Amino acid sequence: MAKTHTTTANLTVKIIANDKGNPPGKLADAELHFADGPLAGLKLIGFAVWERRSGVGRNVTFPARQYSVNGERRSFALLRPTADAASQERVRDLILEAYAETEAAAVAASA
Numbered sequence: 001m002a003k004t005h006t007t008t009a010n011l012t013v014k015i016i017a018n019d020k021g022n023p024p025g026k027l028a029d030a031e032l033h034f035a036d037g038p039l040a041g042l043k044l045i046g047f048a049v050w051e052r053r054s055g056v057g058r059n060v061t062f063p064a065r066q067y068s069v070n071g072e073r074r075s076f077a078l079l080r081p082t083a084d085a086a087s088q089e090r091v092r093d094l095i096l097e098a099y100a101e102t103e104a105a106a107v108a109a110s111a
Helices: 086-110
Strands: 002-006 011-017 026-034 043-051 058-061 064-069 072-077
Touching: 011 086, 026 086, 043 086, 058 086
Parallel strands: none
Antiparallel strands: 002 011, 011 026, 026 043, 043 058, 064 072
């Protein structure tokens, strides 16, 4: 089931729960929906929320394209900071916040 979380007037984070449990550790997919500016009406897909291998906390992966060089698999990040590397952390935090709210709403609905 997909839940939405509006973070600002211009951006909405949509969380799509991974109900199938495959691959193991993947909790949800996330999308960024833009409501204003030159990206209005578009969405950026390919984010995923994962359970950390240690079992404590969550991790967010960003959209990437895989390719092969001499048989070695590599990935090319599709969303990268132009100058400030902390900008990726802000996006990661927004997605984790939206996931936490979605998770809390699901627990409240089942209680």
